Amino acid sequence: MANTFSQPLEVLPTRVRRTYRGGSLIDRWHGVPNADDSDRPEEWLASVTRAVNPGFPPIENEGLSRVQFGGKEQLLLDVFEAAEEAMLGSKHIKQYGRQLGMLAKLIDSSERLSIQVHPDKPFAKRYFHSDYGKTECWYILGTRRGNGQEPYLLMGFRPGITKEYWHKLYVEQDIEGMVACLNKVTPKPGDTFFIPGGLPHAIGPGCFLLEIQEPTDYTLRSECTRQDGTPIPEQLIHQGLGEKLLMECFHYVGMTEEQLDARCRLQPKTLFYSMDGSCTLLVGEDVTPCFSIQRIICNQVLDFKPTGASILVVLEGEGELLFNQTGIALVKGSRFFLPAGVKHFTLHGKPQLDCIRCYPPGAVLDVPE
Numbered sequence: 001m002a003n004t005f006s007q008p009l010e011v012l013p014t015r016v017r018r019t020y021r022g023g024s025l026i027d028r029w030h031g032v033p034n035a036d037d038s039d040r041p042e043e044w045l046a047s048v049t050r051a052v053n054p055g056f057p058p059i060e061n062e063g064l065s066r067v068q069f070g071g072k073e074q075l076l077l078d079v080f081e082a083a084e085e086a087m088l089g090s091k092h093i094k095q096y097g098r099q100l101g102m103l104a105k106l107i108d109s110s111e112r113l114s115i116q117v118h119p120d121k122p123f124a125k126r127y128f129h130s131d132y133g134k135t136e137c138w139y140i141l142g143t144r145r146g147n148g149q150e151p152y153l154l155m156g157f158r159p160g161i162t163k164e165y166w167h168k169l170y171v172e173q174d175i176e177g178m179v180a181c182l183n184k185v186t187p188k189p190g191d192t193f194f195i196p197g198g199l200p201h202a203i204g205p206g207c208f209l210l211e212i213q214e215p216t217d218y219t220l221r222s223e224c225t226r227q228d229g230t231p232i233p234e235q236l237i238h239q240g241l242g243e244k245l246l247m248e249c250f251h252y253v254g255m256t257e258e259q260l261d262a263r264c265r266l267q268p269k270t271l272f273y274s275m276d277g278s279c280t281l282l283v284g285e286d287v288t289p290c291f292s293i294q295r296i297i298c299n300q301v302l303d304f305k306p307t308g309a310s311i312l313v314v315l316e317g318e319g320e321l322l323f324n325q326t327g328i329a330l331v332k333g334s335r336f337f338l339p340a341g342v343k344h345f346t347l348h349g350k351p352q353l354d355c356i357r358c359y360p361p362g363a364v365l366d367v368p369e
């Protein structure tokens with residue numbers, strides 16, 4: 001059984017509705033011309049995490065990715081159940097269960113998201129009885145002018161913001177006041193940011209990014225309306241916890257721009273470099289134990305010997321993924337779940353591939369030999 005399941009699984013598109021608009025850059029990236037922004041600004045990649053969208057008309061299995069497997073389309077979650085060991089590996093299952101332990105997404109915002117916060121692990125454990133909070137990282141793929149504005153990110157309280165002051169702004173819904181409390185950062189392609197649980201933030205307009213996060217959909221927010229002025233359902237504001245706990249989810253740690261840069265703007269580290277290509281660590285264990293991210297540039301042929309599962313996303317270029325003497329074509333936007341049972345694969349850039357590999361917690365990163 002392990003052999004049947006141990007092959008790279010191409011993941012079908014999984015678009016998800018959110019409270020903000022965007023997504024046209026995701027479609028264009030996949031080669032769809034003249035795409036428009038919509039209420040589906042996110043694509044979840046190899047997801048086994050359900051989207052939580054109270055207040056929206058229900059969609060069955062929203063957020064769960066599907067793969068072609070055994071001659072039919074199936075939920076990746078069901079394939080995990082049928083072959084947990086081949087998919088995730090026994091070491092991972094022992095520590096994390098049948099859950100992948102991370103979620104990867106593409107996000108494209110044509111307008112600013114609401115000012116929000118995600119729980120850290122202790123908060124998630126205590127109030128959601130979950131082993132996972134929603135610490136996340138963003139790798140910027142591109143920017144555009146959104147809503148007539150230059151792209152930006154809001155991140156982290158400026159020094160001196162107290163819980164009492166933040167609560168007052170929340171009660172008054174003083175949006176300008178809230179924006180003024182946060183550091184404003186200009187993103188550029190190739191930047192990587194770390195957003196630990198508890199850090200207030202908002203992705204601004206015109207940001208196209210790859211996000212890796214803990215596998216939950218817990219967003220709490222201080223802003224109660226969308227950009228068009230329509231109300232955001234109460235459940236999406238405090239996830240059923242109420243105003244007091246909403247305020248406690250934020251960490252009131254002020255940071256200057258320099259302190260924010262030092263804590264949240266990550267510096268890539270070269271792991272491997274040759275004529276054939278390179279591997280760079282974008283997010284490693286020194287940043288968070290929740291997941292890791294590696295960028296791979298492949299000019300020729302790179303050989304990998306994984307020791308566990310990962311997700312592979314092609315950002316740019318064309319080439320091939322060679323597995324068991326079979327070549328699978330790779331193009332910009334290709335995304336694969338690589339089960340733990342895949343012990344060897346080769347990337348071939350034709351002429352070049354720029355890829356990201358996302359690893360679950362506890363993974364040993366594999367670097368070409």
Ligand SMILES: O=P(O)(O)OC[C@H]1O[C@@H](O)[C@@H](O)[C@@H](O)[C@@H]1O
Pocket residue numbers: 017018019020042105113114136202203211213219
């Ligand atoms: O504001 P909504 O529509 O809930 O969007 C929430 C989105 O926010 C971003 O900052 C990320 O945390 C995404 O993972 C999340 O899906």
